[in-house]
Amino acid sequence: MRTPALQTLTLFSQNLDTSGDCSRLVVDEWLELKFPDGDTGQKVLSVVQTLRSTWTHLLELKLQLHESRSASSDSHQHGGGPEGARISALEDLLASKLAEFLDSSFPSILRQVPSTMKPHLYKGPPSDDVEQPTSGLAVSKSSTELKSHPIKGGWCITEYLTYDCLQDESEVAASSVEHYLQRVWTCPSCEQKLAVTVAEQLQHQTTCRKSLEDAKERQQFMEVEAGGLREYHCPVCDKVLQLSSIDILRHKRTHAQKSQSK
Numbered sequence: 481m482r483t484p485a486l487q488t489l490t491l492f493s494q495n496l497d498t499s500g501d502c503s504r505l506v507v508d509e510w511l512e513l514k515f516p517d518g519d520t521g522q523k524v525l526s527v528v529q530t531l532r533s534t535w536t537h538l539l540e541l542k543l544q545l546h547e548s549r550s551a552s553s554d555s556h557q558h559g560g561g562p563e564g565a566r567i568s569a570l571e572d573l574l575a576s577k578l579a580e581f582l583d584s585s586f587p588s589i590l591r592q593v594p595s596t597m598k599p600h601l602y603k604g605p606p607s608d609d610v611e612q613p614t615s616g617l618a619v620s621k622s623s624t625e626l627k628s629h630p631i632k633g634g635w636c637i638t639e640y641l642t643y644d645c646l647q648d649e650s651e652v653a654a655s656s657v658e659h660y661l662q663r664v665w666t667c668p669s670c671e672q673k674l675a676v677t678v679a680e681q682l683q684h685q686t687t688c689r690k691s692l693e694d695a696k697e698r699q700q701f702m703e704v705e706a707g708g709l710r711e712y713h714c715p716v717c718d719k720v721l722q723l724s725s726i727d728i729l730r731h732k733r734t735h736a737q738k739s740q741s742k
Contacts, residue, residue: 500644603633
């Protein structure tokens, strides 16, 4: 199966390094992706962060399940029980989002980083007077403190993503103030409207998405523990019942049979 270069590189790379506006990405220090504008780069990074974090979480759940069932013959199966239901739901979500990402098209230019550019690729360690790119808004209160990369410079968003560490002569002046430029942005996960810098946006997406995933898992666990029951209002008998999906179909069929017998 052939997959697009951009999607493959961003999903499986060990390191992703960005410019201040995210219009440039360097993959594993040897391939450069250049986008027509920073918004496209930020959109790609947002999707990549979602997929990679979901993928990692799914693998962690499977390893935990495998360890808990290592003594049984069906250790490779995850059917039945809250853990199995949680894994199945996460697999379905990942498959859907992954297929959507692979089918998407993002205008970009891919090239190998020239050997003459490699010595000047990164900004280098930050000076002592460089401050964290934060505005003290609500978004930063829910996030952990950003740390600068000791070698490349820039800011470590995740273990693989380093923001604003790329050096470019044409962007030196703009990049020095890019940290502090804010814009109104609506988070696609929690739908909050926030005034954030690019660094705050990337960091908020990471923490916000993790919180929503944890909340969804707790809800799924409660549903499994309750036997999959949910509230159903029958328009025929005008009753509010706690039924599973199968029981709802049976209840509807009962009314249908009664109406036919009349």
